[in-house]
Amino acid sequence: MLNKIVQSPQDASDISAQNPLLEKKGIMQLFLWGLVAAILVWSWQGAEMNPYALWEYRGNMAEMLGDFFPPNFHDWNLYVDEMLTTIQIAIWGTLLSVILAIPFGILSSENIAPWWLYQPIRRFMDACRAINEIVFAMLFVVAVGLGPFAGVLALFVHTTGVLAKLFAEAVEAIEEGPVEGVRATGASGLQEVIFGVIPQVLPLWISYSLYRFESNVRSATVVGMVGAGGIGVLLWENIRGFMFKETCAIMIIIIVSVTLLDMLSQKLRKQFI
Amino acid sequence: MIKLSTLKINIDVNRLASNSGTKAIEAKSVRKTFGNNTAVAGVDLDVQAGDMVALIGSSGSGKSTLLRMIAGLINTDKNEQGSIKVANKVIQANGKLDKNVRKNRSSIAFIFQQFNLVRRLSVQTNVLIGLLGEIPRWRGSLCWFTKEEKQRALAALERVGLNSFAEQRASTLSGGQQQRVAIARSLLQDADVIVADEPIASLDPRSAKRVMDILSDINKQDGKTVVVSLHQVDYAKAYCRRIVGLANGEVKIDLSADALNDEDLVELYGTEKDEIDFGVSLSQSENEFVSEGAAVPALARA
Ligand SMILES: Nc1ncnc2c1ncn2[C@@H]1O[C@H](COP(=O)(O)OP(=O)(O)OP(=O)(O)O)[C@@H](O)[C@H]1O
Ligand SMILES: [Mg+2]
Numbered sequence: 001m002l003n004k005i006v007q008s009p010q011d012a013s014d015i016s017a018q019n020p021l022l023e024k025k026g027i028m029q030l031f032l033w034g035l036v037a038a039i040l041v042w043s044w045q046g047a048e049m050n051p052y053a054l055w056e057y058r059g060n061m062a063e064m065l066g067d068f069f070p071p072n073f074h075d076w077n078l079y080v081d082e083m084l085t086t087i088q089i090a091i092w093g094t095l096l097s098v099i100l101a102i103p104f105g106i107l108s109s110e111n112i113a114p115w116w117l118y119q120p121i122r123r124f125m126d127a128c129r130a131i132n133e134i135v136f137a138m139l140f141v142v143a144v145g146l147g148p149f150a151g152v153l154a155l156f157v158h159t160t161g162v163l164a165k166l167f168a169e170a171v172e173a174i175e176e177g178p179v180e181g182v183r184a185t186g187a188s189g190l191q192e193v194i195f196g197v198i199p200q201v202l203p204l205w206i207s208y209s210l211y212r213f214e215s216n217v218r219s220a221t222v223v224g225m226v227g228a229g230g231i232g233v234l235l236w237e238n239i240r241g242f243m244f245k246e247t248c249a250i251m252i253i254i255i256v257s258v259t260l261l262d263m264l265s266q267k268l269r270k271q272f273i
Numbered sequence: 274m275i276k277l278s279t280l281k282i283n284i285d286v287n288r289l290a291s292n293s294g295t296k297a298i299e300a301k302s303v304r305k306t307f308g309n310n311t312a313v314a315g316v317d318l319d320v321q322a323g324d325m326v327a328l329i330g331s332s333g334s335g336k337s338t339l340l341r342m343i344a345g346l347i348n349t350d351k352n353e354q355g356s357i358k359v360a361n362k363v364i365q366a367n368g369k370l371d372k373n374v375r376k377n378r379s380s381i382a383f384i385f386q387q388f389n390l391v392r393r394l395s396v397q398t399n400v401l402i403g404l405l406g407e408i409p410r411w412r413g414s415l416c417w418f419t420k421e422e423k424q425r426a427l428a429a430l431e432r433v434g435l436n437s438f439a440e441q442r443a444s445t446l447s448g449g450q451q452q453r454v455a456i457a458r459s460l461l462q463d464a465d466v467i468v469a470d471e472p473i474a475s476l477d478p479r480s481a482k483r484v485m486d487i488l489s490d491i492n493k494q495d496g497k498t499v500v501v502s503l504h505q506v507d508y509a510k511a512y513c514r515r516i517v518g519l520a521n522g523e524v525k526i527d528l529s530a531d532a533l534n535d536e537d538l539v540e541l542y543g544t545e546k547d548e549i550d551f552g553v554s555l556s557q558s559e560n561e562f563v564s565e566g567a568a569v570p571a572l573a574r575a
Pocket of ligand 1: 307335
């Protein structure tokens with residue numbers, strides 16, 4: 001609606017005077033803006049927004065910031081060690097999810113699977129995706145105990161949901177012609193997918209997987225906070241113990257490693273597009 | 274400059290005689306409607322093994338639809354009498370694709386107007402795809418081709434003059450080259466019947482002639498049955514022995530190429546209102562090579 005009016009502002013204002021239909025559109029628009037404003041006010045209250053607090057407690061905050069510096073790198077080798085564990089969690093969490101997202105992604109594509117197959121699989125993937133890694137991490141800590149493996153499982157379940165959806169979108173955008181070309185040779189359905197579909201989507205799939213790896217390294221730093229291994233465990237212990245100089249050192253290590261991995265993975269992704 | 278009229282077709286009479294009687298394609302009462310638009314309105318078509326048949330007709334006359342039904346890529350309308358057999362294998366009957374259609378498709382090679390290669394795969398792999406219907410499913414699915422099979426792919430590429438391109442990605446080739454790769458794929462498929470749906474419609478005249486030469490060679494040397502839909506009547510006359518003309522989804526003419534004359538064509542295309550289109554498309558695409566005395570100039574005037 002907005003588009004239409006933006007596209008032809010003159011027509012709109014010229015005709016609206018005589019045209020009751022267009023006048024109605026104007027009223028409708030006013031109503032929508034009112035609704036947006038109401039939602040904003042409503043959520044401001046719910047979220048207990050209080051910018052004044054930033055000013056009121058500025059002294060506290062400055063003091064706390066001061067507590068962070070200088071960072072204390074005394075235990076740096078421990079931090080680096082745990083950071084590596086975090087990366088290892090991300091590697092396996094991502095790899096397992098890529099392996100499962102391939103069949104789930106293909107089977108939830110409208111142009112490949114029948115509706116009675118892709119509908120339930122899609123809903124299942126929605127469920128995996130809807131729940132945050134942290135929640136899965138808490139559950140897996142209960143199920144398999146404290147430690148990195150719980151983190152791997154948490155990332156794995158959530159990322160499978162995300163990648164299956166992305167993979168399916170890529171499959172739904174392929175050219176039909178090459179698949180038909182493969183079909184015409186007498187190939188099986190599976191062979192149509194292997195020769196006709198996968199070569200077309202592979203670059204996108206690789207790129208999505210690497211992208212999810214980057215984001216899983218970030219997520220892996222948090223799952224540790226609920227006991228699922230990696231640097232998050234240290235982070236949480238130090239914050240709870242008010243050891244902010246150590247906390248600062250850990251955060252710097254996280255920032256540096258995440259940035260490096262992002263850059264590396266981005267370079268790799270560019271290779272495939 | 275290519276002169277089509279200088280082309281000579283030598284029909285191997287002995288081979289034809291030995292094949293006579295065997296039918297490569299048997300299509301009975303084939304219909305297809307899309308919504309309430311009738312694309313093919315009850316066609317009976319038999320093609321003798323070893324023949325080379327042109328399917329002509331104006332745009333929308335149902336050529337592609339008919340060919341795709343023959344290859345089992347789409348099903349016909351439900352109809353008790355309707356059936357399609359290719360190389361004595363049932364492709365479909367009564368509006369349903371045969372349950373063995375996936376396997377049976379390997380006896381029909383299909384050449385598409387848009388080539389339909391897998392562009393990111395190498396030329397050689399694209400050719401090897403032609404073997405998928407023949408080799409064990411598990412081996413094909415693992416992309417496992419023997420040395421001998423790879424040699425066959427190279428030989429097929431050599432035959433279409435592209436063996437030096439084997440390692441390249443298919444997307445790096447020109448349209449005419451891609452169509453020749455598609456033909457090499459059909460060579461590996463070793464199907465009895467080759468169905469080509471406007472194989473030269475998106476090619477320049479030089480590549481078009483090359484593609485038609487190869488198809489004709491496969492027909493003569495290997496004895497494969499070839500059915501090819503064409504927009505250009507002069508190509509049909511120069512390369513094919515039999516010409517089937519469709520209009521509004523029905524067979525309007527069915528003649529040997531020698532017997533086809535201008536009146537037949539005027540009738541075939543003229544009953545449609547696109548007569549003018551036909552003239553324009555001919556003079557546009559074909560003025561690079563003038564075929565003296567062929568139907569073209571006469572028709573363009575008509
Ligand atoms: N998938 C489809 N859905 C709906 N209608 C279709 C479909 N395929 C073909 N048709 C219709 O069927 C009729 C015959 O089409 P077809 O493609 O077979 O003609 P053609 O002779 O191959 O034409 P051209 O020379 O333009 O390729 C046309 O009216 C077309 O619109
Ligand atoms: Mg067509």
